[in-house]
Structure formats: C-alpha cells, structure tokens
Amino acid sequence: MGNSNSSGKQAGRDESAGRVPVGIRPGPDHRTGTLPDSAASGNPEGSRARSQAVPATFAEAGGLIEQYEIVHPAVPAEAEGMTILHLTDFHIRKPLLGGPAWPGVLKRLEAWLPHHDVDLVAMTGDYGDHPKDDQAAVGMLERLAPMLRGRLGVFGIFGNHDGAGLVERAKRVGGVRWLGCESVAFGNGVTVVGASFPEDLVGASAESEGGFRVALIHYPTEVYTAASLGIDVVLAGHTHGGQVRWSPTMTPHTSSDLPSGLASGMYRLGGTVLCISRGLGEAVARVRVRCPAQACVYTLRRGEAARTETLTAIVRW
Ligand SMILES: [Fe+2]
Numbered sequence: 001m002g003n004s005n006s007s008g009k010q011a012g013r014d015e016s017a018g019r020v021p022v023g024i025r026p027g028p029d030h031r032t033g034t035l036p037d038s039a040a041s042g043n044p045e046g047s048r049a050r051s052q053a054v055p056a057t058f059a060e061a062g063g064l065i066e067q068y069e070i071v072h073p074a075v076p077a078e079a080e081g082m083t084i085l086h087l088t089d090f091h092i093r094k095p096l097l098g099g100p101a102w103p104g105v106l107k108r109l110e111a112w113l114p115h116h117d118v119d120l121v122a123m124t125g126d127y128g129d130h131p132k133d134d135q136a137a138v139g140m141l142e143r144l145a146p147m148l149r150g151r152l153g154v155f156g157i158f159g160n161h162d163g164a165g166l167v168e169r170a171k172r173v174g175g176v177r178w179l180g181c182e183s184v185a186f187g188n189g190v191t192v193v194g195a196s197f198p199e200d201l202v203g204a205s206a207e208s209e210g211g212f213r214v215a216l217i218h219y220p221t222e223v224y225t226a227a228s229l230g231i232d233v234v235l236a237g238h239t240h241g242g243q244v245r246w247s248p249t250m251t252p253h254t255s256s257d258l259p260s261g262l263a264s265g266m267y268r269l270g271g272t273v274l275c276i277s278r279g280l281g282e283a284v285a286r287v288r289v290r291c292p293a294q295a296c297v298y299t300l301r302r303g304e305a306a307r308t309e310t311l312t313a314i315v316r317w
Pocket of ligand 1: 089091126159161238239240283
C-alpha cells in the first residue's frame with residue numbers, strides 16, 4: 001500500500017526437528033484450539049468434496065496467524081498438506097527515539113514461530129516504509145530471518161516501498177533467498193516463482209520448469225497476468241486490506257487498481273487462486289481500523305474447484 005504504481009533449481013533444507021507442524025492437524029501443542037480437520041475445513045466430507053477453497057476458522061498469536069486451505073485440482077500428491085507462511089508489508093520505520101524497530105506485531109510473530117513448523121516461508125515486499133527507514137528495515141530482516149525456518153526455504157521478493165538501497169542491503173541478509181525474476185522447483189512438484197517487479201512475472205514464469213506454480217508478487221493486480229500464464233497460486237500484498245475500512249468489502253482506499261471491495265481475501269480467476277494478505281504493517285499513518293494485521297498460513301489441498309471467468313471471491317478476510 002502507498003504508491004499506487006502499481007523468475008528450476010532444487011532447493012531445500014530441513015530444520016524442522018522438534019517443531020510443531022502447522023496445518024489442520026489437531027494436537028495438544030496447538031495452544032489456541034486447533035480444530036479437527038473436518039471442522040477446520042468447514043466441510044465434514046473432506047477435501048474430495050470441496051469445490052472451493054475453505055477458510056480455517058481460528059487464529060493464533062493473538063489473532064495474527066490465520067490459517068486457510070488453498071484447494072486446487074493441480075496440487076501434486078506429494079504436496080498435499082504443504083504449508084506456506086505468508087508475510088508481507090512490514091513497513092518498518094526508524095524509531096523516533098532510537099532503539100530497535102520491532103513492533104508489537106513482530107513480537108507476536110516471534111512468540112509463535114519457535115513452536116510451529118511450516119514447509120515454506122514467502123515474503124512479498126514492503127519491508128521498510130521509506131528510504132530513511134532502510135537501516136531499521138534491514139535490522140528487522142536480520143533479526144527475523146533466523147526465526148524463519150521453512151523446511152523448503154525462505155523466499156522473498158520486494159515491493160514498491162523497497163528502494164534500491166534497501167534491496168542491496170537486504171540481499172546480504174542470510175537465510176532468505178531473494179527472487180528478482182526467477183523460479184525454484186522443489187522435489188514435491190511445487191515451483192515457487194518470484195517477481196519483484198510486475199513486469200518480471202512473464203520472465204519468471206517462462207524460466208520456471210512447470211509443476212504446481214506458486215507466484216510471489218507484490219501487486220494483486222498481477223493476477224490477470226498470472227492467470228493468463230497458467231500460474232496456479234498467487235500470493236500478494238500491497239493493499240493492507242485497505243488498512244482503514246468498515247468491512248472487507250467496504251474499503252475506501254487500497255492503493256490497488258482492483259475494485260476496493262477486493263482489498264484482501266482469497267479469489268479465483270480462471271484456474272488461478274489469488275491470496276491478498278492484509279499484511280503486518282501500516283503505510284502513511286500507523287493506524288488500522290477494522291482491519292487487523294495478518295500473517296497467513298496456507299495449506300495446499302488437492303480438490304475440485306470450478307474455473308471462473310471473472311475474479312471471484314472464495315474467502316474474504
Ligand atoms: Fe505496503
């Protein structure tokens with residue numbers, strides 16, 4: 001949110017020992033009341049019968065972590081149940097009176113991360129708010145990156161608030177693989193496609209080796225390009241869900257060229273699922289109204305889903 005202007009290799013690491021898997025799996029370590037699979041999916045008949053992606057109905061870390069299923073017929077059998085933690089739009093700012101730039105939302109995330117396991121971490125931009133905040137934003141990334149332990153890796157792209165100075169310094173932060181215009185394929189049939197600039201999505205897609213493609217892009221408007229390219233899932237941010245709004249469909253301003261009622265949520269266009277996160281931080285003013293910060297954990301589920309001719313809401317959040 002802010003200014004409106006709106007690319008196979010094998011990769012992987014497994015540092016999951018001793019950590020709690022995230023997903024729709026009930027267990028004593030889910031501290032805030034994990035629902036059984038059928039209840040979490042909202043459909044007792046399970047994924048084979050689902051025709052739309054299904055929202056999980058609980059949240060963790062004080063409401064920050066929200067879990068949703070992405071139901072898609074092309075999810076490889078080896079990727080069934082794969083979990084993706086999506087972080088976006090941090091908008092870290094230089095502290096007015098010095099000290100660390102570590103807002104409360106990151107304290108909640110920091111408390112949650114050591115106790116949960118995910119397969120992939122995806123970050124979709126806007127780490128700092130303004131070039132004067134680059135030092136604080138890079139400091140945040142240096143502190144956060146060691147906590148992000150996706151089994152298949154941690155991947156990031158940049159957003160419209162990330163200037164050349166931040167990009168250059170962020171690339172030196174260990175533990176994050178930054179995707180400017182490229183793709184990375186995993187052994188489970190999933191390929192992550194990263195495009196830090198909208199115009200790079202075509203190139204990144206062309207470079208990919210197929211598979212079930214999950215694209216990381218900042219602008220949700222790129223869903224139209226993604227759908228034309230046959231990309232399966234798009235993870236985006238930028239809108240902050242409107243940041244100040246009455247409801248998910250009543251959002252006065254989103255900095256997006258999509259209709260304001262499409263500020264956040266899960267949508268389908270053709271065979272492409274678009275997830276627009278409300279994000280973690282704020283632009284312009286440090287205020288959110290009826291639009292809390294959000295970090296989504298998506299679980300890939302293979303299931304039937306009708307193609308749509310227009311951008312159609314599956315879940316609004
Ligand atoms: Fe943003």
